[in-house]
Amino acid sequence: MILHTVNFADKAVLGVVARPMAEDLGLSNADIGLLGSVFYVLFVVTGLLGGFIADRVKIVWVLLTMALLWSLVQIPILLVGTFGALIVSRILLGAAEGPAASLVNVAVFGWFPKSKRGFPSAVVSSGSSVAKILVVPALTVVVATFGWKSAFFTMMVVGVIWAVVWFFVGKDGPYSVNSARERAKASGQANVKRVSILRIAALPTFWGGVLGLFAIYGMVTVVLTWLPSYFEEGLGYSRINSGLLFALPSVAGMGAMLLGSFVTDRLSVRGMTVRASRGMVSVAALLLCGACLAVIPFVGPSWAVVTLLVTGYGIGVGVLPLMFVAITHISPERQVASTLGVFVALFQSSGIVAPWLTGYLVDAAPTPVDGYTSAFQLLGVLTLVGAVVMFLTINPERDRARIARIDALTDADGSVEDSELYAASSRREPAASDESRREDS
Template identity: 45%
Template sequence: MSTPSPTALTAEASDPGAGTRGKAWGLTGLLVLLYVVNWADKAVLGIVAQPLARELGLSASQIGLVGSAFFLTFTVGGFFAGLLDKYTTLKWSMVLLSLGWALAMLPTVFAATFAVLLVSRMFLGFTEGPSSALIHTGTYSWHPREKRGLPSACITGAASIAKIAVAPVLALVVAGFGWRAAFLVLAVTGVAWCAIWLPFWKAGPYGEEKASKQPGGGAPDVSWGRIVLTPSFLGGAAAIFAMYALVTVVLTWLPSYFEVGLGYSAVQAGSMFGFPSIASLVLMFALSFTSDRLIAGGATSRMLRGLLPSAGLMICGAAMTTLPYLDTPWVAVAVVSVGYAFGASIFPLFNSAISEIVPPQQLAGTLGVFMAIMSTGGLLGPYLTGLIVDRAASAEDGYALAFQIFGIIALVGGTIALLTVNPERDKVRLMGARAAATSAN
C-alpha cells in the first residue's frame, strides 16, 4: 500500500475536500435536480394559467392572487429552514419537503375549484419555503467559501433549466392531455427524486461538522440581530427582494404576456418561456465562474459579490422600464430576455456573499431569513400584475406597464446594494479578524 506524500497530506489538511471533487459535484447535481423540480412546481401555474382560467372562470386578478398567496406561505416557510437544519438531518429534511411538494399537486387534479387551487398552492409554498436555504447549505458543505459562486450558479440555474427544458415539455403535456396531466407528472417526479437521493447523500467537509472540530470549537455564534443588521445583509436583501418580485411576475405571467399580449400561440409561448432563462443561464455561469477564479486569485468580494451583481440588477431594471415603448413583439421578447439575464445573475453572487459573513453553523438559519425576505417580493409581484392587467386598456399595455413598474423597483434595489454590500468588511465586524480568518480556511 502506497503512503501519501507530505505534499498530499498538507493539501488535504488545508483542503478537506481535496480528492473528493467528483463526489462533491455529483451530490451538488442531485440538489440541483431537486431545485429543478422545485421550480417546475412553481412554473406550472404560469403554464396552465389560461386553460385553468377558462375551465374555472377565473379572472387575471384571481390567478395573480393564487400566485401571491403561494409566496405568502413560501415566505413563512423560509423561516423554518434553521429549525429543520437544527432538529433533523438534511437527508430527511429534503425527503419530507419533496414528498410534500408531490402531495400538493394532487388536490386540484381531483377537485378543481378556486378554493382548492388556492389552498393547495399555499401548502406547496409552505413546504417549498425552507428548501432553498437547505439546498444551498448542503451544497456549500461540499465547496470552500472562495469556490461557492459556481455551485451557487448551478443551484440558481435550476430555475432556468426548469423553464428551458421542463416548461416546454409541460406545455406539450397540457396541449396533448390537459392541464391536470402536468400536475400528475410533477407529483410522480417528486417521489422519484427521493428514491435517487436516499442511497447517496452525505454531508460534505465544509459544513457545521468542520466548524465544530476546529480548535476552540470553530467560529463563535453571532447574535441574529447583528447578522441581519449588517449593511451587506440589508443591501443584499433589498436587491434580491426587488429581483425576486420580477422573477415571480415572469414565472406567473410571462407565458400569458407572450400569448395574450404579444400574439404568440400557447405552444409558442410555453416554448419561449425559456428564452430569458437561456440568456440568464449563460451569463450567470460566466459571471460566477469568473468571480470564483478572481476571488481565489486575490480579488475582493466587495467588487465581485457586491458591485458586480448590483450593476447587473440596475441593467435589468433599466431594460424593463423600456417595454411600454416597444411595438415589435420580437424586440419585446429580446429585451425581457436580456434584462432578465442580468438580473438573475445576482442570486448566486449575493448568496455567496452572505455565506462569507457568518459562521458555518449559522449558515442555514441566515440563508433561511435572507431568502424569506427575498420571497416577500413574490407577495407583491403576481397579484399586482393581475390587477394592472385587469384595469389596463389592453392586455399588452397592462403587462408592459407591470414590467416597467418592477423595473423601477429593481433600479432602486440595485442602487441600495451598490452602496452597502461589502462581505470582507462585514465578516470582520461580525466575527472579528481572527475568527473570520479561521472560518475562511
C-alpha cells in the same frame, strides 16, 4: 440542481396552465394572480424557519422531507380541481418549498471552501433555468394533450422519484454545518456560541442585499406566473409558441449565472475583495436589468420586447448566486443555513405581492399588453433603486469584521466563536484560497 429544477417547475406550472385553467374554471386575471401570490404566504414563514432547522438537523433529511411534502400537496388539485382546492394546494406547496432556494445552496456549500462556492451555487441555481428550458415546454405539450390537471400529476410523480433516489445518494459534505458541529465536538468545543441572527441581519450587506434582490425575485415570480399569458394575450403568439418562448429568459439566466459565478470565483481566488468580485458585479448587473425592463413600454415590435425581457431577466437572476456567496461570507459557518434562509425568505417576500399586482394591472388597463408592460416597467424602476442601495451598502469584508469584533467583546463565558470563519477577517480571502490550493495539491 435537479431538486431546484423540480422546485421551480412546481412554481412555473401555474404559468403553463393559467389560460386553459382560467377557461375551464372561469377565472379572471386577478384570480390567476392571486393563485400566484398565495404560494408565497407561508413560503416566507417556512423559509425563515427552515434554515434554523437545517442548522440542527442533517441537510439530507431536510431536503428529503421537503421533496415528499411537495408531492403530497398536489393531491387536492387532482381529486377536486376547484379554485378553492387550488388555493389550498398552492399555499401548502409554498410552505413546503419555502426553504428550498437557501437549503439546496447550503447542501452544496458543504462540499466546497468559501472561495470556490460561486460556480457550484450557480450550477444549483441554474436548476431554475433548466425547469423553464426543458420542463416547462414538456409540461406545455402534456397540458395540450391531456389537460391542465396532468401537469400537477406529472410534478407529483417527479418529486417522488427524486426523493427515492436522494434517499440512497444524499450525503453531507466536509464543509457542511453537520461536519463543523462534529469537528467542534471532537476538539472539545461543543458549546460554540451562536451570533444573534438580528445582529447579522442588521449589517448593511445583509439588508442592502435584501432590498437589492427584492425586485429581482418579484420579476421571477411575475415571469413564472404571467410570461406565457403575456406572450399569448399581449404579443399575439400561439399558446404552444408562448410555452416554448418561455424558455428563452432562462437560457439567458443560466448563461449569466454560470459565466458570472465562474469569473467571480477566479477573481476571488486571485485576491480580489468580495465587495468587488461579488458586490459590485451584482450592482452593475442590476443596473442593466432595470434599464431593460424600464424601457419596455416604449418599445414597439414584439421581437424587441422579447429581447429586452430575455436580456433583463437573464442578467438579473445572474446576481442571485453571487449574493448567496456574499452573505455566507459574513455568516458563521455553523449558521450558514439559518442566515441564508432568513436572507432568502426576506427578499422572496416580494412574491406575495408581485403576481397579484400584475393580474390587477392587466385587468385595470385598457388592454392586456398595457397592463403587462406597466408591471415590467415598475419592476425595472424598483431594480434600479435596488442597485443604488446595494452600491451604498454591500461590503462583506467590513461586516464580517464587525461580527468578529462584536463577538470578541461579548464572549465573556470563554466559549469559542466559529474560528473557521473568523480566524482571519482581513479585507481579502487568502485563508480560503490557501486552503483551496492545499486541497488541490
